[in-house]
Amino acid sequence: MEKNEMEEQKEEDDQIVNPWEVAGKDGGKIDYDKLIDKFGCQRLDESLISRIERLTSRPPHVFLRRGVFFAHRDFNEILDAYERGEKFYLYTGRGPSSEALHLGHLIPFMFTKYLQDAFKVPLVIQLTDDEKCMWKNLSVEECQRLARENAKDIIACGFDITKTFIFSDFDYVGGAFYRNMVKVAKCVTFNKVVGIFGFTAEDHIGKISFPPVQAVPSFPSSFPQLFPGKDDLRCLIPCAIDQDPYFRMTRDVAPRIGYQKPALIESSFFPALQGETGKMSASDPNSAIYVTDSAKVIKNKVNKYAFSGGQDSIENHRKYGANLEVDIPIKYLGFFLEDDAELEHMRKEYAAGRMLTGEVKKRLIEVLTELVERHIRARAAVTDEMVDAFMAIRPLPNMFD
Ligand code: TRP
Numbered sequence: 001m002e003k004n005e006m007e008e009q010k011e012e013d014d015q016i017v018n019p020w021e022v023a024g025k026d027g028g029k030i031d032y033d034k035l036i037d038k039f040g041c042q043r044l045d046e047s048l049i050s051r052i053e054r055l056t057s058r059p060p061h062v063f064l065r066r067g068v069f070f071a072h073r074d075f076n077e078i079l080d081a082y083e084r085g086e087k088f089y090l091y092t093g094r095g096p097s098s099e100a101l102h103l104g105h106l107i108p109f110m111f112t113k114y115l116q117d118a119f120k121v122p123l124v125i126q127l128t129d130d131e132k133c134m135w136k137n138l139s140v141e142e143c144q145r146l147a148r149e150n151a152k153d154i155i156a157c158g159f160d161i162t163k164t165f166i167f168s169d170f171d172y173v174g175g176a177f178y179r180n181m182v183k184v185a186k187c188v189t190f191n192k193v194v195g196i197f198g199f200t201a202e203d204h205i206g207k208i209s210f211p212p213v214q215a216v217p218s219f220p221s222s223f224p225q226l227f228p229g230k231d232d233l234r235c236l237i238p239c240a241i242d243q244d245p246y247f248r249m250t251r252d253v254a255p256r257i258g259y260q261k262p263a264l265i266e267s268s269f270f271p272a273l274q275g276e277t278g279k280m281s282a283s284d285p286n287s288a289i290y291v292t293d294s295a296k297v298i299k300n301k302v303n304k305y306a307f308s309g310g311q312d313s314i315e316n317h318r319k320y321g322a323n324l325e326v327d328i329p330i331k332y333l334g335f336f337l338e339d340d341a342e343l344e345h346m347r348k349e350y351a352a353g354r355m356l357t358g359e360v361k362k363r364l365i366e367v368l369t370e371l372v373e374r375h376i377r378a379r380a381a382v383t384d385e386m387v388d389a390f391m392a393i394r395p396l397p398n399m400f401d
Contacts (some may be wrong), residue, residue, distance in 0.1 A: 014026060015030060015031060015034065015035070017030065017035055017241065017242055018197065018198065018242060018245055019197070019242050019243055019245060019246065020135070022242055022269060029276050030268070030269065030276075032070060032071075032241075032268055035071075035241060036071050039071075039241070039244050039248070040248075041071045041072060041073050041241075041244065041264070041266065042071065042072050042073065042075075043070065043071060043072075044064070044067075044069060044070055044071055044072050044075070044265065048072070048075065048076060048079075049064050049065070051076075051079055052064065052079070052118075055079060055082060055083060055119075056118035056119060058118055061111060061114045061118075062335070062336075062338055063107070063110070063111050063114075063267065063335070065340065066334050066335070067268075068107065068111075068267050068268060068334075068335060069111060069238070069265050069266065069267045070266070070267070070268055071241060071264075071265075071266040072263070072264055072265045072266060073247070073251065073261075073263055073264040073266075074261065074263040074264070075236070075263050075264070075265050077234075077263060078234055078236050078263045081234055082119065086234070087121060087233065087400050088119075088121055088233060088234040088235065088236050088263075089121055089122045089123065089124065089220065089226075089227070089233060089234075089235055089236070089399075090112055090115055090116060090121055090122070090123040090124070090235075090236055090237070090238065091123070091124050091125075091126070091217045091218060091235050091236070091237050091262065092108055092109070092112050092123070092125055092126075092237060092238050092239060093125055093126035093127065093128060093214070093217070093239075094109075094125070094126075094127055094128070094150055094154065095127075095128045095131050095132045095135075096127055096128070096129055096132055096143060096146035096147040096149070096150040097132040097135075097136050097138070097143075097146065098146065099146060099149055100290045100291065100292045101150065101153050101290065101291050102288035102289060102290045102291065103270060103288065103289050103290075103291070103335075103336075103368075103371075104269065104270030104288065105153075105291075106153075106157065106291065106375070107240070107267060107270055107335070108238055108239055108240060108267065109154055109157040110157060111238050111267070112157075112159075112238045113157050113158050113159055115236070115238060115265075116159065116160060116163060116164070117160075120163075120400065120401065121163070121399070121400065122163045122164070122165070122226065122396055122399035122400070123159065123163060123164045123165070124164075124165050124166075124167070124217055124223060124226070125154060125159075125164065125165070125166040125167070126167060126169065126214070126217050127147040127150060127151060127166065127167065127168045127169065128169055128213065128214060129143035129144050129146070129147040129168050129169055129170050130143070130169040130170055130173075130210070130213060131169070131210055131213070131214070132146070134204070134206040134207055134210060135207065140170065143170070144168065144170055144171075147168045147170075148168075148387055151166050151387050151390065151391065152379055152382040152387060153291060153375075153379055154166065155382045155386060155387065155390055156375055156378035156379040156381075156382055157375075157378075158378070159390075161386075161389060161390055162396060162398050162399065162401075163396060163398075163399045164390060164396075165223065165226060165390070165391075165393075165394075165396065166387075166390045166391050167391060167393075168391070169213055171391070172393070173213065175224070176221055176222055176223075176224045177216055177217075177222040177223075180212075180216040180219050180221060180222045180257075181212040181213060181215075181216050182212075183257045184211075184212040184215050184216060184250070184253050184257065185209065185212045187252075187253040187256050187257065188211070188212070188249060188253065190208070192249070193208060193211060193249070196211075196245045196248060196249055197211065197245055211246055211249055214243075214246045214250075215246060215247075215249060215250040215253070216250075217235075218235045218237065218247070218250050218254070218259075218262035219231075219235070219254070219259045219260075220232075220233040220235065221259075225393055225394060225395050226395065226396055226399070231259070232260060233260075234260055234262075234263065235260070235262040235263065236262070236263045236264070236265065237262050237263070237264045237265070238264075238265050238266075238267075239264065239265075239266060239267070240266065240267050240268075240269060241266040241267065241268065241269075242269070243266075244264070244266060247262060247264055250262060270335065271328060271331055271332075272284075272287040272288060273286065273287055273288065273289070273301060273302070273305040273306045273307065273328055274287055274305060274307055274328075275307040275326065275328060276326070276328070276331065286301060286304075286305050287305075289301060289302075289368055289372070291372055291375045291376070291379075292372075292376070293372060295369045295372075295373070298365060298368050298369050298372060299365050299369075302329065302361050302364055302365050302368070303361055303365075306328045306329050306332070306361060306364070307326065307327070307328040308322070308327060308328070308329065308357045308361075309322045309323035309324055309325065309326045309327030309328075309330070309357075310322045310327070310350075310356065310357035311353075314356065317353050317356060317357075318353045318354075319353060320353060321350070321351045321352050321353035322350045322351055322353070322355075322357065322360075324347060324350065324351050327350075327357075327360075329357065329360045329361050329364045330346070330347060330350065330360060332364055332367075332368070333346065333360070333363065333364055333367065336367050336368065336371055337363070337364075337367050346360060346363065
């Protein structure tokens with residue numbers, strides 16, 4: 001039998017990145033350069049970032065400045081079109097598999113919120129309750145409940161209701177959306193999904209037939225209430241790079257059914273507290289900071305579990321300094337401490353051994369506590385009526401204003 005992409009990936013470099021599994025070679029770090037080559041996406045370089053700055057007349061988001069979003073597909077074309085005065089829409093999503101989100105889950109949504117504000121464009125958010133029901137041992141009803149709960153966390157990120165449509169697959173799939181799914185499905189052979197996703201003959205057919213569901217929100221005609229007669233409107237998908245296989249498939253099919261390929265802007269993974277070896281694990285609550293964690297829990301997790309690149313004794317630390325390459329507190333500050341000058345100062349002092357791990361952790365605890373407390377307040381203000389309003393199938397007459 002022909003080896004599929006998945007098996008080749010394992011044999012060649014032992015690094016695994018797909019929607020269900022993220023693991024570095026020999027339990028080490030993810031090699032993102034290799035991933036870009038392997039997937040065939042492009043690096044998001046300085047010139048693209050300054051172009052974003054120029055076009056939006058605002059400073060680029062921290063996640064751009066610090067390389068959190070580091071890869072793309074055709075993002076330059078989206079900017080070309082935008083420069084000509086053409087609009088686009090954003091598409092992102094979440095698989096509602098757990099009640100509480102951790103910080104890693106918030107990253108694409110924080111970034112999408114910035115894109116929506118900076119470019120003043122509409123956004124569709126897919127809640128793949130069907131996906132999680134098929135992959136996890138969860139009932140249909142439980143996934144639907146989790147989808148609504150997660151919608152509250154998403155809304156708490158500050159999305160503009162006049163420009164945002166949130167939908168659950170269980171509720172929304174049908175009509176024009178379903179017609180697009182069938183168009184896509186007809187273009188993808190079993191061999192093809194085996195190659196892209198590594199499905200086997202033992203996987204149930206729900207999994208095998210799922211990819212079109214995640215593909216078609218990339219096409220404006222899947223949302224006739226939003227984009228009637230706008231079949232050429234381009235789509236930009238902010239996501240973590242593990243979702244790339246879905247959109248490789250989508251981009252492959254799009255021209256064959258007369259649609260535009262979606263563009264992508266892709267992030268690296270938010271590391272676990274224990275160190276940078278992949279994504280955080282939902283099964284180990286001590287590997288992540290949750291958006292529900294109290295100040296006390298955050299303090300305890302950071303102090304107890306955050307992997308330190310500092311030396312084992314103060315003496316050695318003063319002498320050799322910290323290894324920033326493996327230090328989690330510094331990595332986390334790179335995501336969430338907005339002040340570039342302060343971060344640079346800390347990196348320098350810590351690497352030189354003049355600043356101690358305890359001091360870096362103390363600053364991180366402050367930053368995370370503020371972020372999480374802000375999120376908890378915002379989420380508490382999200383009512384059931386607001387969830388219904390975001391999820392109502394409706395036109396968005398002012399979505400480009
Ligand atoms: N499959 C994603 C997950 O499990 C959810 C998702 C659906 C998504 N559509 C998306 C993520 C588009 C990013 C972009 O979380």
